[in-house]
Amino acid sequence: MLIAGNWKMYKGPAETAEFCVDLKRRLDDLDAVDVAVCPPFTSLAVAVQILAGTEIAVAAQNVHWEREGAFTGEVSAPMLRELGVYGAIVGHSERRQYFGETDATVAKRAKAALEAGLSVIACVGETETEREAGETKDVLRRQVSVLEGEDNLVVAYEPVWAIGTGKTATPELAQEAHAFIKGLLDVPVLYGGSVKPENAGELLELPDVDGALVGGASLDVESFAAICLSATHS
Numbered sequence: 001m002l003i004a005g006n007w008k009m010y011k012g013p014a015e016t017a018e019f020c021v022d023l024k025r026r027l028d029d030l031d032a033v034d035v036a037v038c039p040p041f042t043s044l045a046v047a048v049q050i051l052a053g054t055e056i057a058v059a060a061q062n063v064h065w066e067r068e069g070a071f072t073g074e075v076s077a078p079m080l081r082e083l084g085v086y087g088a089i090v091g092h093s094e095r096r097q098y099f100g101e102t103d104a105t106v107a108k109r110a111k112a113a114l115e116a117g118l119s120v121i122a123c124v125g126e127t128e129t130e131r132e133a134g135e136t137k138d139v140l141r142r143q144v145s146v147l148e149g150e151d152n153l154v155v156a157y158e159p160v161w162a163i164g165t166g167k168t169a170t171p172e173l174a175q176e177a178h179a180f181i182k183g184l185l186d187v188p189v190l191y192g193g194s195v196k197p198e199n200a201g202e203l204l205e206l207p208d209v210d211g212a213l214v215g216g217a218s219l220d221v222e223s224f225a226a227i228c229l230s231a232t233h234s
């Protein structure tokens with residue numbers, strides 16, 4: 001079971017430090033649940049420093065596929081490794097939607113990160129229009145197929161219509177999508193999309209849900225810790 005907090009473009013180093021000190025205290029005796037926080041690039045170093053020696057891992061929200069080069073604004077896997085970062089999210093729907101991320105670039109990022117020794121959380125998920133058009137399985141098949149052969153990664157199923165909207169997938173719908181993804185690729189699958197302390201329990205107890213990628217509710221240390229604790233009962 002893995003609970004990862006995707007902070008998106010929130011929390012600079014000072015806020016990150018405060019959050020990590022508090023989280024460390026709250027999750028001190030948490031057992032059998034892997035926890036990761038994914039701060040913005042500029043807050044990674046302080047998170048790594050404060051969480052060193054704990055079971056709480058630190059991951060980035062993106063990573064480039066080249067080791068170095070003329071790629072303004074990008075950060076490579078060896079650079080993240082040097083900081084002591086354990087992994088990276090790739091292919092988040094916000095990157096696909098606003099920054100031209102495609103299935104091909106997601107695959108390149110995932111492959112390079114894994115080769116460099118980072119763990120990877122690769123995001124997939126259909127939009128509302130795709131779901132309404134009955135295309136969910138085709139979309140998931142297309143997004144997952146580019147990750148074939150990468151057995152070490154974790155997939156996050158994040159229906160785009162559920163991200164930041166307060167609309168969570170029903171347990172039935174999440175279970176169906178997770179089972180479908182696991183049929184394509186034998187990897188752990190996290191659920192993401194408006195996960196909160198109030199709904200985490202029923203989602204995390206589903207047979208094919210192996211954890212959660214939490215956005216909004218991961219920004220508040222109390223609610224993020226509550227989600228991590230509810231995973232211990234699942």
Ligand code: PGA
Nearest residue numbers: 163164193194214215216
């Ligand atoms: P949300 O975001 O929990 O705020 O819906 C999830 C995500 O984007 O990873």
